[in-house]
Amino acid sequence: MDSEPKEGGDIKRLAPITLAEVAEAAGVGESTVSRVLRNEGSFSRKARDRVMEAVERLGYVPNRIAGTLASTGSRLVAFVIPSLSNIVFPDLLRGASGVLEANQHQAVFAVTDYDPGREEALVAAMLAWRPTAVMLAGFEHNEGTRKMLRASGRRVVEVLDVDGEPVDIAIGFSNRAAGQESAAFLLKRGYRRIGYVGHDLERDTRAGKRYESFCAALHTAGFPLVDRQINAGASSVESGRQGLGQLLARSPGLDAVYFSNDDMAIGGYFHCLARGISIPSQLAIFGYNGLDIGRATPQPLSTIRTPRVMTGQVAAELVVSNAPSQVVDLGFELIEGATA
Amino acid sequence: MDSEPKEGGDIKRLAPITLAEVAEAAGVGESTVSRVLRNEGSFSRKARDRVMEAVERLGYVPNRIAGTLASTGSRLVAFVIPSLSNIVFPDLLRGASGVLEANQHQAVFAVTDYDPGREEALVAAMLAWRPTAVMLAGFEHNEGTRKMLRASGRRVVEVLDVDGEPVDIAIGFSNRAAGQESAAFLLKRGYRRIGYVGHDLERDTRAGKRYESFCAALHTAGFPLVDRQINAGASSVESGRQGLGQLLARSPGLDAVYFSNDDMAIGGYFHCLARGISIPSQLAIFGYNGLDIGRATPQPLSTIRTPRVMTGQVAAELVVSNAPSQVVDLGFELIEGATA
DNA sequence: ATCAATTTTGGTAGCGCTGCCAAAATTTTC
DNA sequence: GAAAATTTTGGCAGCGCTACCAAAATTGAT
Numbered sequence: 049m050d051s052e053p054k055e056g057g058d059i060k061r062l063a064p065i066t067l068a069e070v071a072e073a074a075g076v077g078e079s080t081v082s083r084v085l086r087n088e089g090s091f092s093r094k095a096r097d098r099v100m101e102a103v104e105r106l107g108y109v110p111n112r113i114a115g116t117l118a119s120t121g122s123r124l125v126a127f128v129i130p131s132l133s134n135i136v137f138p139d140l141l142r143g144a145s146g147v148l149e150a151n152q153h154q155a156v157f158a159v160t161d162y163d164p165g166r167e168e169a170l171v172a173a174m175l176a177w178r179p180t181a182v183m184l185a186g187f188e189h190n191e192g193t194r195k196m197l198r199a200s201g202r203r204v205v206e207v208l209d210v211d212g213e214p215v216d217i218a219i220g221f222s223n224r225a226a227g228q229e230s231a232a233f234l235l236k237r238g239y240r241r242i243g244y245v246g247h248d249l250e251r252d253t254r255a256g257k258r259y260e261s262f263c264a265a266l267h268t269a270g271f272p273l274v275d276r277q278i279n280a281g282a283s284s285v286e287s288g289r290q291g292l293g294q295l296l297a298r299s300p301g302l303d304a305v306y307f308s309n310d311d312m313a314i315g316g317y318f319h320c321l322a323r324g325i326s327i328p329s330q331l332a333i334f335g336y337n338g339l340d341i342g343r344a345t346p347q348p349l350s351t352i353r354t355p356r357v358m359t360g361q362v363a364a365e366l367v368v369s370n371a372p373s374q375v376v377d378l379g380f381e382l383i384e385g386a387t388a
Numbered sequence: 389m390d391s392e393p394k395e396g397g398d399i400k401r402l403a404p405i406t407l408a409e410v411a412e413a414a415g416v417g418e419s420t421v422s423r424v425l426r427n428e429g430s431f432s433r434k435a436r437d438r439v440m441e442a443v444e445r446l447g448y449v450p451n452r453i454a455g456t457l458a459s460t461g462s463r464l465v466a467f468v469i470p471s472l473s474n475i476v477f478p479d480l481l482r483g484a485s486g487v488l489e490a491n492q493h494q495a496v497f498a499v500t501d502y503d504p505g506r507e508e509a510l511v512a513a514m515l516a517w518r519p520t521a522v523m524l525a526g527f528e529h530n531e532g533t534r535k536m537l538r539a540s541g542r543r544v545v546e547v548l549d550v551d552g553e554p555v556d557i558a559i560g561f562s563n564r565a566a567g568q569e570s571a572a573f574l575l576k577r578g579y580r581r582i583g584y585v586g587h588d589l590e591r592d593t594r595a596g597k598r599y600e601s602f603c604a605a606l607h608t609a610g611f612p613l614v615d616r617q618i619n620a621g622a623s624s625v626e627s628g629r630q631g632l633g634q635l636l637a638r639s640p641g642l643d644a645v646y647f648s649n650d651d652m653a654i655g656g657y658f659h660c661l662a663r664g665i666s667i668p669s670q671l672a673i674f675g676y677n678g679l680d681i682g683r684a685t686p687q688p689l690s691t692i693r694t695p696r697v698m699t700g701q702v703a704a705e706l707v708v709s710n711a712p713s714q715v716v717d718l719g720f721e722l723i724e725g726a727t728a
Numbered sequence: 729a730t731c732a733a734t735t736t737t738g739g740t741a742g743c744g745c746t747g748c749c750a751a752a753a754t755t756t757t758c
Numbered sequence: 759g760a761a762a763a764t765t766t767t768g769g770c771a772g773c774g775c776t777a778c779c780a781a782a783a784t785t786g787a788t
Contacts, residue, residue: 063541109516141472142473175449321686
């Protein structure tokens with residue numbers, strides 16, 4: 049094997065087959081081939097058969113680059129997401145990709161790593177493909193990003209949050225309400241000395257919103273947050289485990305801990321298992337996301353289940369159907385579980 | 389809000405700015421603008437400044453569709469992956485996307501749901517974008533898929549496996565070796581009555597390869613697999629938990645269980661926790677993947693850690709550098725852990 | 729100052745397809 | 759059977775950009 053990229057045994061062509069070649073081979077005009085392949089306009093059954101035969105025989109694959117340039121609409125949908133480590137985003141992509149594929153669209157994505165500057169650069173790169181829509185996480189974007197999006201003439205969908213002013217469409221659930229309800233639940237259960245373990249809130253602004261409204265609700269109820277441990281970096285099971293260890297070392301009297309998400313909460317759960325802290329009698333644990341793993345633990349995790357996959361589905365559906373600007377609140381479900 | 393998609397306050401343009409308009413505004417020729425923006429060929433400092441000023445002022449975003457059609461190479465890399473639920477694939481995408489973004493490429497993806505027919509259709513859809521490369525999981529593809537890929541003139545990268553005949557490039561690790569080493573490890577530790585809990589092996593052919601070579605190794609050693617529980621559907625913690633329950637109900641005398649991956653193994657771990665089965669003295673557990681969560685459990689999971697993110701990185705690097713056809717075995721690492 | 733070498737510049741022909749239109753073929757109507 | 763209505767068809771401009779080339783401007787050598 050040498051540096052030559054391809055040298056494919058049988059079929060060796062530098063340039064792929066073009067529509068003109070198919071037309072030639074089928075003995076029809078280019079327009080007819082185009083119409084048949086897009087199943088648009090009118091053509092005779094005979095023409096159709098001859099075209100299809102030629103397409104088959106030559107192994108023709110249409111060039112969407114050219115097609116897009118000539119027509120309008122790229123049938124590409126761009127996702128500019130903060131991360132792929134946080135299961136939230138694969139779930140979102142999963143929901144969307146099914147719908148997109150069923151509608152002959154393709155998903156393009158790029159990962160910002162929670163950096164608004166990168167987000168701006170990546171949005172620009174994405175817009176260069178003239179996508180049908182751009183999907184972003186949440187509402188916190190640079191002014192430059194927002195301006196570019198507005199000027200782009202593309203659909204813009206901000207997902208996984210509804211607490212903000214959308215550029216065009218927003219689909220998700222209220223992180224503020226989630227934080228508030230989590231607090232209400234813990235209070236209702238009688239917990240009073242409540243702590244928090246979270247990851248980098250500067251970057252994950254949705255987690256930040258949950259935290260803020262959680263604290264506010266506790267405060268209003270007269271039982272303000274006792275202590276918190278906020279670890280740098282992304283959320284992870286390990287971070288949650290260590291975080292709870294550090295928190296409890298400082299504040300041993302806590303009776304419940306709210307985690308920034310389920311990954312962190314599962315880590316906390318493991319800490320308790322390892323230390324023999326009984327849940328929930330000695331310490332209650334509450335998460336966010338409603339991951340599957342939380343249902344398989346010996347005690348099901350108390351958490352809030354968010355419709356992440358459905359967010360992706362609905363986002364994709366609105367985009368392919370060219371729906372009007374709107375905010376769709378898909379809500380969430382509080383899972384009582386057995387850890388709080 | 390009504391059905392009108394956009395009506396963006398200030399900037400209202402149906403068609404985005406074109407390069408010709410920038411040239412006009414900057415008082416230079418189109419070619420100059422093109423050269424400046426691609427930073428290719430030569431141009432004076434003065435020309436550069438005028439172009440950049442106009443670009444800035446007009447908010448010009450180049451049209452890559454047109455650029456690609458006129459030149460060669462779309463700077464798109466297509467991923468046709470089986471799933472987004474299995475963390476393996478987000479990890480792969482994560483590794484690749486960083487490298488791609490750093491090299492001005494974009495990732496497009498589609499999800500086959502482990503269906504070779506869908507894979508074929510999606511590969512065709514992807515090839516329509518004339519991507520720089522197509523990345524696929526493993527070697528098990530329809531003949532039609534393979535033929536299309538060979539005829540496409542694109543780079544083809546088959547990832548996450550090296551046990552097979554690549555179309556062009558293969559990067560990953562040996563699933564057969566992993567199965568074999570897992571068996572050797574359990575035997576070395578003295579386990580003799582070994583079972584297996586897995587998910588749908590027809591579809592996840594890489595898990596199937598591990599299973600086969602695991603069984604073969606046990607057989608060779610004279611301690612063939614005692615029993616197995618194979619659940620339909622994708623792998624999940626819940627499936628692993630239930631699977632182990634069913635397996636142990638049938639074969640209570642097992643002293644070790646090999647799981648199709650870490651998700652399943654963690655499920656098994658939870659089953660043991662819930663039933664008070666002590667690990668590893670009563671039952672040993674061994675997984676595959678080396679997920680982070682397995683390091684945070686009270687007893688670290690015994691497993692094989694695979695370089696999934698690095699697979700993505702290397703795949704992307706080879707593609708952007710137009711490396712020759714080759715097979716890259718990234719190997720794996722056996723984590724002794726505390727569960728086996 | 730003169731001519732050669734070099735750098736910078738703009739015009740223009742496509743890239744492969746779709747959209748438009750008028751021409752050709754077919755069907756319907758009287 | 760002729761005229762009108764309808765369906766089917768092919769030619770060609772042009773989508774926005776890059777590649778190529780020749781012309782213009784600048785620099786260097788003598």
